[in-house]
Amino acid sequence: MWDKIINGRVALDMTREECRLALGAPREVDRGADNSYIREVWLYENGIYLVFEDGILKLYRH
Structure with missing residues (x-):
């Protein structure tokens, strides 16, 4: 996940903090x-x- 965070991207199942x-x-x-x-x-x-949903990313539009 750190690779995505560093590059300003999100992915399903990330936490709110990530x-x-x-x-x-x-x-x-x-x-x-x-x-x-x-x-x-x-x-x-x-x-x-x-x-x-319950603090886990389930849907996004980037």
Whole structure:
């Protein structure tokens, strides 16, 4: 994962901290509960968004 972090990239199953190291702090964070997990969506000014389920990256648009 460090190779991705150093190059400013993310990958599925990264943690929130790994994604923050790779991309920096998001512009906006939306949190909510979905069924049996906590969902968090990070939005960046350049159009990137990350979707976490229980703190693990499950979907992103880079």
